Every structure is written in structure tokens, then in C-alpha cells.
Amino acid sequence: MANGVIAIEEKNFYQQSTNKYSGILSWLLTTDHKRIGLMYLYTISFFFIVGVIIGILMRLELLTPGKTIVDAQTYNTLFTLHGVIMIFLFIIPGLPAIFGNFFLPIQIGARDVAFPRLNLLSYYVYVVGAILVFISLFLPGGPIDTGWTFYIPYSVRSSTNVSMAILAAFILGFSSILTGINFITTVHRLRAPEMTFFKMPLFVWATYATAWIQIIATPVIGITILLVIIERTFGVGIFDPALGGDPILFQHLFWIYSHPAVYIMILPAMGVVSEIIPTFARRTIFGYKAIAMSSLAIAFVGYLVWAHHMFTSGMSDTARWVFSLLTFIVALPSGVKVFNWVATMYKGSIDPQTPFLWVMAFIFLFSIGGLTGLVLGSLATDVHLHDTYFVVAHFHYVMFGGTGTIFFAALHYWFPKMFGRMYFKKVANIAVLLFFIGFNMLYFTKFIMGYMGMPRRYYDYLPQFATLQEISTVGSWILALAIFLMAGNLIYSLRKGPKAGPNPWGGVTLEWHIPSPPPMENFKEIPTITHEPYDFSQLKEMKNES
Amino acid sequence: MNHNTIVGNEYNHTIEHVHRDDVGAKMGMWLFLFTEVLLFGGMFLTYAVYRYQYSEQFRLAAMELNTGIGTLNTVILLTSSLTVALSIAAIQKKNKFLSILMLSVTVVFALMFLVNKYFEWMAKINHGIFPASEELLGRPNGQILFFGLYYVMTGLHGLHVLIGVIVLLFMLYFLIKNDITLDNYTKLENAGLYWHLVDLIWIFLFPLFYLIQ
Numbered sequence: 223m224a225n226g227v228i229a230i231e232e233k234n235f236y237q238q239s240t241n242k243y244s245g246i247l248s249w250l251l252t253t254d255h256k257r258i259g260l261m262y263l264y265t266i267s268f269f270f271i272v273g274v275i276i277g278i279l280m281r282l283e284l285l286t287p288g289k290t291i292v293d294a295q296t297y298n299t300l301f302t303l304h305g306v307i308m309i310f311l312f313i314i315p316g317l318p319a320i321f322g323n324f325f326l327p328i329q330i331g332a333r334d335v336a337f338p339r340l341n342l343l344s345y346y347v348y349v350v351g352a353i354l355v356f357i358s359l360f361l362p363g364g365p366i367d368t369g370w371t372f373y374i375p376y377s378v379r380s381s382t383n384v385s386m387a388i389l390a391a392f393i394l395g396f397s398s399i400l401t402g403i404n405f406i407t408t409v410h411r412l413r414a415p416e417m418t419f420f421k422m423p424l425f426v427w428a429t430y431a432t433a434w435i436q437i438i439a440t441p442v443i444g445i446t447i448l449l450v451i452i453e454r455t456f457g458v459g460i461f462d463p464a465l466g467g468d469p470i471l472f473q474h475l476f477w478i479y480s481h482p483a484v485y486i487m488i489l490p491a492m493g494v495v496s497e498i499i500p501t502f503a504r505r506t507i508f509g510y511k512a513i514a515m516s517s518l519a520i521a522f523v524g525y526l527v528w529a530h531h532m533f534t535s536g537m538s539d540t541a542r543w544v545f546s547l548l549t550f551i552v553a554l555p556s557g558v559k560v561f562n563w564v565a566t567m568y569k570g571s572i573d574p575q576t577p578f579l580w581v582m583a584f585i586f587l588f589s590i591g592g593l594t595g596l597v598l599g600s601l602a603t604d605v606h607l608h609d610t611y612f613v614v615a616h617f618h619y620v621m622f623g624g625t626g627t628i629f630f631a632a633l634h635y636w637f638p639k640m641f642g643r644m645y646f647k648k649v650a651n652i653a654v655l656l657f658f659i660g661f662n663m664l665y666f667t668k669f670i671m672g673y674m675g676m677p678r679r680y681y682d683y684l685p686q687f688a689t690l691q692e693i694s695t696v697g698s699w700i701l702a703l704a705i706f707l708m709a710g711n712l713i714y715s716l717r718k719g720p721k722a723g724p725n726p727w728g729g730v731t732l733e734w735h736i737p738s739p740p741p742m743e744n745f746k747e748i749p750t751i752t753h754e755p756y757d758f759s760q761l762k763e764m765k766n767e768s
Numbered sequence: 769m770n771h772n773t774i775v776g777n778e779y780n781h782t783i784e785h786v787h788r789d790d791v792g793a794k795m796g797m798w799l800f801l802f803t804e805v806l807l808f809g810g811m812f813l814t815y816a817v818y819r820y821q822y823s824e825q826f827r828l829a830a831m832e833l834n835t836g837i838g839t840l841n842t843v844i845l846l847t848s849s850l851t852v853a854l855s856i857a858a859i860q861k862k863n864k865f866l867s868i869l870m871l872s873v874t875v876v877f878a879l880m881f882l883v884n885k886y887f888e889w890m891a892k893i894n895h896g897i898f899p900a901s902e903e904l905l906g907r908p909n910g911q912i913l914f915f916g917l918y919y920v921m922t923g924l925h926g927l928h929v930l931i932g933v934i935v936l937l938f939m940l941y942f943l944i945k946n947d948i949t950l951d952n953y954t955k956l957e958n959a960g961l962y963w964h965l966v967d968l969i970w971i972f973l974f975p976l977f978y979l980i981q
């Protein structure tokens with residue numbers, strides 16, 4: 223495969239275009255999975271920063287009791303926008319659309335995804351959805367204020383621009399479905415010769431399982447959103463008790479999608495972890511099949527637990543204990559993964575580089591998020607904690623502490639491959655540390671406040687929460703600083719970082735066999751797979767290659 | 769090295785994608801159809817919940833629907849599924865003319881379906897039965913929901929018929945331009961699959977609204 227001399231002569235994908243254009247059009251009309259992945263990276267990062275700024279503003283408002291910088295209605299729209307942006311524009315598409323696009327084809331030895339043009343289409347569908355969110359802010363009626371969950375009946379009664387904002391969510395879902403279809407077909411049709419399912423890297427497994435959830439769950443939110451829009455426009459009555467409808471039905475339909483959606487968020491992240499740990503522990507992954515299968519198990523059992531969001535909605539007791547039990551069961555496959563990761567590290571020769579440090583932060587934060595999830599999954603405790611800051615803390619620990627940190631881990635792991643340059647590792651490590659401190663100040667305080675009874679979605683609070691709220695806000699500043707430092711380091715290194723070389727970490731999956739940045743169409747010749755995915759004995763051969 | 773500002777003839781080197789995978793294309797289509805089934809699944813679930821809750825009112829309301837027109841539309845759609853299949857068979861036998869003819873007939877059937885649907889809806893609307901109308905709001909809840917679901921579900925289905933017409937028209941264009949040929953007809957097959965799905969959903973809507981009385 224890639225041989226050092228050729229690697230220098232070969233043009234990379236920045237220098238070659240899939241179409242006849244040059245400059246910006248060669249990007250906007252590209253069908254190259256790597257370029258599309260990068261376009262997603264820039265777009266999604268932009269929205270992430272917007273979401274972070276809104277988060278910081280909310281924390282600023284909460285610095286003192288009463289009105290600090292915004293009034294109550296503005297706070298309502300802020301948390302709604304923050305939620306919508308973070309969920310639909312950042313965390314759901316984040317890992318699959320960026321890193322899945324860029325690395326899934328490479329890791330299975332393919333030249334591109336199965337439907338390159340459909341891939342570009344899903345990018346633009348995403349952009350249209352995002353633009354609609356922003357248009358909805360400025361139309362008469364004002365920005366949506368329902369919270370990201372769009373609960374009935376308020377989402378039908380609110381006079382704000384609910385219809386347009388949720389139409390945006392519908393369109394974003396469509397983008398997600400198209401990506402899912404593309405990835406499933408790619409995995410089935412384009413694996414390199416000898417790349418059997420059980421030789422696929424675990425990131426591919428995770429993205430594959432995610433793709434299934436994307437296509438199975440997303441249509442349900444699609445129809446739910448359509449029904450809300452129809453309800454607002456025509457007043458059909460499907461969710462209106464005055465006309466015989468049932469608002470609880472909305473909650474069921476909403477969570478039938480939105481619980482599996484949390485696995486759309488976390489599964490690819492778990493896949494990335496399963497890539498990073500073997501590379502930096504220099505050991506083959508422990509329990510490969512168990513990890514691969516637990517992804518599918520999560521994808522499946524994840525469908526059957528949605529009503530744990532509705533314990534206080536007046537469901538029957540039977541439904542409540544059944545869903546509570548199933549919720550505990552779905553924690554098992556996640557436990558299987560954590561166990562296998564730890565076992566992989568055991569007696570490995572660990573090289574604690576930045577991506578690995580992010581993964582350590584992940585395991586710590588995600589474990590807290592997961593364990594507090596069990597507290598919320600138990601009936602007796604949930605009744606007290608429902609709709610309090612405890613829930614806010616819990617989902618930030620899982621989504622941000624879980625998927626968010628792995629988003630950063632993936633960025634630091636694959637950055638040298640995507641851009642051919644290395645960042646400044648010391649600065650990057652300091653950013654991890656700051657992140658970790660800021661994160662726990664910002665959100666752990668929320669567990670305590672929630673436990674003490676502070677409700678979520680309030681712009682004001684009682685005096686006894688003042689100290690904790692202040693600590694939390696200071697934490698948000700440290701966190702922002704960490705993100706700023708991290709982003710600055712990466713952006714600066716895009717041009718000024720030292721050259722990375724084809725395999726800076728000593729990884730063995732296929733992307734490390736080809737030059738950085740990869741050439742157009744990835745492989746000169748489609749590789750034939752001879753090794754298990756995490757067989758580090760190849761490293762010697764690979765050194766000889768270059 | 770700065771990747772983004774490479775200039776000169778280096779840039780003009782392009783690689784054309786000549787990758788064709790008919791099995792993959794069909795797999796993608798099946799996955800897409802699966803999502804459509806789930807989309808309607810949400811509606812069928814809603815229907816089931818309310819049918820169970822208000823079975824008597826649903827029965828009464830259903831008697832007001834025009835079974836004749838419903839049956840006619842069922843026959844039309846079923847036949848159109850046949851003609852689209854014939855169109856595919858024709859191109860496989862290299863009979864371009866017949867293929868075009870059959871596809872055109874399919875489009876005509878689809879339009880007939882929509883016209884019938886239009887008259888059926890208009891008749892109801894003229895009787896004052898439509899969401900949030902005075903007439904409807906004066907009725908028991910079960911009937912309000914029945915007609916609400918009737919409009920939403922047949923409306924959503926009608927939208928799919930309309931999209932189907934557009935897709936079929938594109939296929940017609942491709943056939944005429946020789947983009948769909950004896951050894952490259954996956955597009956047409958996929959369009960056919962979509963059309964069968966539209967048909968299939970109607971096969972479920974028809975008894976649920978018109979027949980169960």
C-alpha cells in the first residue's frame with residue numbers, strides 16, 4: 223500500500239476535485255465524501271459555537287436572582303433555541319455526518335459512499351433546515367418558546383413561530399434519514415475484499431447501528447411534527463382533549479423517536495472510543511464481538527424504553543414499572559462496553575496523548591451521566607427529580623460529557639489525518655484539563671440544585687440557590703475558555719502546525735495506511751484485508767511500507 | 769503546504785465517478801420505503817388508538833363515506849400498479865414504445881385517482897364537514913377525530929400520489945431520452961417500487977376508512 227515516495231508525489235483530495243470546477247464551487251458541488259465531511263465539520267462547528275454562546279448567555283442570566291440580562295420570555299426562547307441547535311444541528315448529525323462521512327468509507331476500504339450525490343443532497347437538506355431555524359427567529363410572532371420538546375398543548379397554543387421551527391426539525395430529520403440510508407448501503411455493498419463484518423473497525427459497527435436507528439426512528443418524529451403543524455394550522459383535534467384527542471399521545475410519539483435519538487448521539491461516540499483506546503494502549507480491543515453486538519443490542523432495546531420520560535404523565539402503574547425495568551436493562555450493553563474498554567487498557571502500554579485524555583474525560587463524565595440516568599429511571603426517585611435541574615445535569619453529562627467530549631476526541635484523533643498537520647499537544651492537553659474543571663463546576667452544581675428542588679427552565683430562583691448558581695456560571699466561563707483554547711489551537715494548526723505524516727499515533731485501521739491528507743478516492747488499489755482490525759503486529763510491516 | 773490555494777493546472781485534474789451498483793441502488797430504495805412505512809405507521813398507530821377508544825362513533829362516521837368512490841379508486845390504483853410493472857417488463861424486453869405507453873397509462877391512472885379524491889373531499893366539505901367546521905364541532909368527539917384522521921391520512925397519501933406522479937413523469941422523460949434502457953433500468957424499477965408502496969398504503973387506508981362499518 224501507500225509507499226513513502228508515492229505519498230509525496232500523489233495529490234491529496236484538497237488538490238483534486240470530483241467535478242470540473244475549481245475554487246469554492248469545487249467544494250460546494252463536490253461528491254467526495256471527505257470534502258462533504260469537512261463541509262459538515264465547518265457548518266456544524268459554527269452552530270455548536272452559536273449554541274455555546276446561547277448557553278453562556280443563559281448562565282449569565284442566572285448569575286443573580288431576578289432579572290440579570292434578559293427577561294423571562296427571552297429566557298424561554300433562549301433555552302428553546304439552545305436545545306434545538308444543540309440537539310438537531312449539533313449532536314445528532316455531529317459524529318455520523320462529519321467523521322462517519324470522512325472515515326467510514328476509508329475504514330472499510332472503499333473509495334466513496336454508495337450514493338455520493340445523495341450525500342451532497344443530505345448536506346444541503348441539512349443547510350436548508352438550519353436556515354429555516356434562523357428565519358423563524360425573525361418572522362413576526364417571534365422565536366419559538368416551547369422548549370426543544372415541543373410539548374402539546376403549549377406548542378399548539380403558543381403564538382410564536384412554532385410551525386416554521388419544527389418544520390426545520392422535520393427537514394433536518396430528512397437529512398439524517400438520507401445519511402443513514404447511504405451508510406447502511408455503503409457498509410453492505412462497498413466493503414473491501416476479505417473485509418468481513420467481523421473485521422470491520424468498531425467505529426464502522428457503531429455508525430452502522432446508528433444508521434439503522436436513524437432510519438427506523440426518525441420517520442416517527444417526522445409524522446409527529448407534521449401532526450403538530452397540521453394541528454396548529456387546521457385544528458383537527460388529534461391532540462386536543464376538548465375534541466376527544468389525547469395530548470399524552472404526543473408525548474409517546476415524541477419519545478418513540480427522541481429516546482432512540484439519544485443512541486444516535488451516543489453510539490458513534492462509543493465507536494470512536496473503541497478506536498482510540500486500542501491505538502493508545504497498543505493492544506487489540508478486548509471483546510471485539512461483545513462491543514459490536516452491544517451496539518446492535520442498544521439499537522434494539524433502545525426502542526422499548528421511551529416512556530421513562532413520562533413517569534409523571536399519568537400512565538398506568540403497569541406501564542411505569544415495565545418501562546422502568548426495560549430502562550435498567552438497556553444500561554447493560556453500555557456496561558459491557560465500558561468493561562471491555564477498561565479491560566483493553568489493562569496491562570497495555572498506554573500513551574496518554576490528547577485524544578486519549580479526552581476519552582478518559584469521557585469515561586468519567588459519561589459514567590456519572592449514566593448512573594444518574596438510573597436514578598431517573600427508578601420510579602420513586604424520578605417523581606421527585608422530574609423537570610428539575612437534576613435532569614438538566616444528567617443530560618448534559620451524557621450528551622455533552624459523553625458525545626460532546628468524544629466529538630473533541632475524534633477531532634484530535636483524526637485531525638492529523640484530515641489536514642495533514644499536527645496541533646500543539648501541550649495546549650490541547652491544557653484545554654482538556656480546563657474543560658474537565660469547568661464542566662464539573664457548571665453541571666455538578668446542577669445535580670445538587672435539582673436534588674434541592676430547583677426546577678428547570680426558570681430564569682429566576684430562590685435565594686438559597688445563589689451560591690451554587692454562581693459557581694455554575696463561573697464554571698461556564700472556564701468551559702468557554704477551554705473550548706476557545708481548543709478551537710484556537712486547531713485553527714492555528716491548520717496552517718501552522720507541524721507536518722503530521724501518515725501515521726502519527728501508530729494506529730492500524732485502514733485510514734492510517736494511506737497518506738495524510740488522503741488522496742482523492744482514498745486508495746490507489748482497493749486493499750485486501752489480511753488482519754484483524756486491531757492487530758498491532760502490522761505496525762512493523764506498516765513502518766516498512768513508508 | 770497550503771491545501772486551499774493550490775492554483776494552476778494541478779486543480780483541473782478531475783476524476784470522474786464511474787461507479788454503478790444496481791443492487792446497492794435498490795437496497796437504498798428499499799430502506800427509503802421502509803422509512804415511509806414507518807411514517808405512515810405513526811398515523812396508523814394514532815388511528816388504532818382512537819378507533820379503540822371511540823369504536824361506535826368511528827362506525828357511524830364511516831358510514832357517511834362514499835364506498836363507491838373509494839372502491840373505484842382502489843381499482844384504479846391497483847391497475848396502475850400493474851401498468852407500472854408492465855412498463856418495467858416491456859423495457860426488459862427492449863420494447864421502448866410499450867414501456868412508454870404503460871408508464872403514461874400509469875400517470876393517467878394516478879391523475880384519475882387524484883381527481884376522484886378531489887371530488888370526494890369537495891363533497892364532504894360542501895356538507896360542512898372539515899376540520900374545525902361548525903358542523904363537525906357539533907358532533908361527538910369520536911366523529912370529529914374520525915374525519916380529522918380521514919383528512920390527514922388520505923391527504924398525506926394524496927401528497928404521496930402527487931409526488932409519485934412527478935417521479936413517474938421524470939421516468940417518462942428518461943425513457944424517451946434513452947437514459948433508461950434494456951441494461952440500465954434500475955431507476956424505473958425504483959420508481960415502480962415507490963409506486964407500489966403508494967398503492968400498498970391505500971390498500972390499508974381503504975378498509976380502515978370505508979369498509980369497517
Ligand code: HEM
Pocket residue numbers: 274277278280281301302304305306308309312313368369370371614618621622626677678679680698701702
Ligand atoms: C457551554 C456549553 C453549555 C452551557 C453553558 C449550557 C447551559 C444550559 C442551560 C443554562 C440550560 C437551561 C437550563 C434550564 O433553565 O432549564 C441548558 C439547557 C439545555 N442544554 Fe445546554 N449548555 C451547554 C452545552 C450544551 C450541549 C453541548 C448540549 C447538547 C449536546 C446541550 C443541550 C441542552 C438541552 C437539550 C437543553 C434543554 C433545553 C430545553 O429545556 O428545552 N447543552 N443548557
Ligand SMILES: [Cu+2]
Pocket residue numbers: 480481484527528530531
Ligand atoms: Cu430516554
